[in-house]
Amino acid sequence: MHLTLTLDPFVDADLLYAQQLGVDQVIGDLSRWDLETLGAARNRVEQAGLTLCGLGSLPASLVAMAISGQPQADGAAEQVGRIIADMGRAGISSVGYRWPLLDTDDRLGTTQGRGGVISTIHRVEDARHGAAETGREALWQALSRFLRYVVPAAQSAGVSLICRTDVALGALPGEKRILDTVDELDRLLDTAAGPAPGLDLDFGFVTAVLGMPVEGAIRHFGSRGALAAVRVSHLRVADGCAQDYFVDEDSKAVVRALRACREVGFEGALCPVAAPGMTDDSVWRHKGYAFGVGYLRGLLQVIG
Secondary structure, eight states: OOOEEEEEETTTHHHHHHHTTTTTTEOOOOOOHHOOOHHHHHHHHHHHTOEEEESSSOHHHHHHHSSOOEEEEEEEEEHHHHHHHHHHHHHHOEEEESSSSSOOOEEEEEEEOOOGGEEEEEEEOOTTTTTHHHHHHHHHHHHHHHHHHHHHHHHTTTTTTEEOOOGGGSSOOGOOOOOOOOOHHHHHHHHHHHOOOEEEHHHHHHHIISSOHHHHHHHHHHHHEEEEEEEEEEEETTTTEHHHHHHHGHHHHHHHHHHHHHHHTTSSSSEEEEOOOOOTTTTOOOOHHHHHHHHHHHHHHHHH
16 A cells, blocks of 8 residues: 555645655646646656656546537547547556536535544435436436546556545435445446556545445455555544544544455555644645544554
């Protein structure tokens, strides 16, 4: 496992921060996707003595258009294909895509946690499977059309497509939700069978949306060789909402999850999710990420 941060490769301070924390690699967060920018991003990360293991997410608005079924969808899908081809030329091996496609308002508000930390409360809706199957299947058909176009492009470029799981999915009503059960994620992996297809598995998503122990999800998807990254967060779910906490507030659960990663031979990106809003932290939560990196480094040393 490689401790990993998501950052902008063109911000010198962020690269220095990653060096100071001693992370192994970074996931790039870019606002431009032309070949020159992609190549420069990789070069800057490597010059900093780090590894660019991939890019966080394809442009969400472009992917949303490609999946929309509108007349512009084919042109948007072609643009996505060109981005992936340029990634291959630039030597970048993976890129994420998200569902939900665009930002979803999943936050009910905030409350105070340990030491007065600002803790976010996320909304988690009942998916109501069965009542919304028609709408869900239409979403599946749209996603499948998109994947039928971009997976061959990824195969040709040698780029892995990584589905980023997100607790925000839990805020969507049932007719607008897919990829919210183990079976549905298995279906995605079967549909998107390309070069090393995979998941970026967020612990909070597993807890709040899949509703299962994190170690169980790791063993299931790890046995398929489908784990590209794991994001270590801690959510407690109750009464239709999920509240974020420091990861050390349930250290046993995190240890079980990391041991499950060892069991399945996971050697991908281990990404701390920033701790809840700490006193005098930056907007990017430098203190929160430092806490997460340090805590995970200690646990990795303990479990061997």
